[in-house]
Amino acid sequence: MNSVRVDQTAKSPAAAKPAASEELIDLDFTGVFKLKDLKPDPPPPPPKKVPQDILIGAQELSKGNCYINMSRRRPARTFDIKKTTILIVEDNTTTQYLLHMLLSRAGYLTRRAGSAAEFIAAMQKAPLPDLVILDIQLKDNVSGFKILAKIRAHPKIGKLPVIILSGQTAPEDLMQGVSLGVDAYLSKPAKAVALMDAVKAALGG
Numbered sequence: 001m002n003s004v005r006v007d008q009t010a011k012s013p014a015a016a017k018p019a020a021s022e023e024l025i026d027l028d029f030t031g032v033f034k035l036k037d038l039k040p041d042p043p044p045p046p047p048k049k050v051p052q053d054i055l056i057g058a059q060e061l062s063k064g065n066c067y068i069n070m071s072r073r074r075p076a077r078t079f080d081i082k083k084t085t086i087l088i089v090e091d092n093t094t095t096q097y098l099l100h101m102l103l104s105r106a107g108y109l110t111r112r113a114g115s116a117a118e119f120i121a122a123m124q125k126a127p128l129p130d131l132v133i134l135d136i137q138l139k140d141n142v143s144g145f146k147i148l149a150k151i152r153a154h155p156k157i158g159k160l161p162v163i164i165l166s167g168q169t170a171p172e173d174l175m176q177g178v179s180l181g182v183d184a185y186l187s188k189p190a191k192a193v194a195l196m197d198a199v200k201a202a203l204g205g
Contacts, residue, residue, distance in 0.1 A: 050171045054178065057185070061169040066198040067185040069178050074161075074204030079130075081107040084203065087122055087129035089113045089147070090165065091139045095188065099133060099165075102192050103199070116142040123157070131161045131202055133186075136168060136177075145176055152181045161202040165190055 057067040086103055090096040091114045100110045111129060113119040116138055122129070132151070136144030144164065152158050164177045167188040177185050184198035199205075 050175060054171050054175045058169055058171040058174050061174065061185060061187040064187060064191045064194060066190075066194040066201075067174060068198065068201045069181075069183055069185070071178075072181060072183050073201065074183075077204045079203055079205060083109070084131070085109040085111060085127065085129045086131045086133060086199070087111045087113065087119070088133050089119045089138070089144070090133070090135045091115060091137075092135075095135075095165075099190070099195070102195060106196060108199075115139045116147065119147065128157065128160070131163065131199065133163045133165050133199075136164055136166045136173075145180060148177070148180045148182060163198050163202050 061067055086108050088096055088099050088103075088110055090099065090112075093114065096112050096114065100112060103110050111122050113122045134144045134147060138144060138147075144166070148162055148164070151160055151162060161183045162181075163184045163186060164182050165186045165188060166173065169185075169187045174185055183202040186194060186198055
């Protein structure tokens with residue numbers, strides 16, 4: 001009788017399944033950025049006392065200037081603008097295009113996302129952006145503040161520079177952004193000078 005040899009390796013799931021790529025793990029943000037988790041929370045009760053720097057910052061935002069979060073100010077460094085990629089997360093196509101034009105004319109590379117889903121897709125592509133400009137009111141009732149919190153909690157991109165661009169510039173909005181670790185805050189519509197100042201500060205220029 002002829003014997004039949006069974007290839008045990010072929011039947012082993014562990015042997016058949018290749019090890020996960022570290023690069024793919026680095027770029028897989030779906031476990032952190034679940035769309036259902038990005039809905040805004042009910043507004044918190046107003047604080048008893050707003051810090052003076054936040055009050056002054058909100059006043060500057062109302063004038064079209066930028067607010068730089070000095071607690072996250074980066075050490076001065078030299079960076080190549082032509083190799084610096086900025087991801088614009090903005091659901092208003094006109095605002096998105098204007099930001100793209102201003103940044104492109106200054107020499108920056110840009111990517112654009114109009115929703116949380118597009119943001120997640122953009123973050124799964126290499127190379128990762130050097131900076132994110134983030135609206136706080138996105139499509140499908142998604143909160144940019146929630147996205148910022150998820151970024152700061154992520155082990156791979158927790159230190160990614162983030163600028164908030166929003167029409168919500170009340171002291172409590174600014175304070176929420178600062179508490180979540182935003183690098184800079186801009187009001188809509190953003191002035192070109194304020195935009196460039198915020199980008200430079202966030203990148204450490």
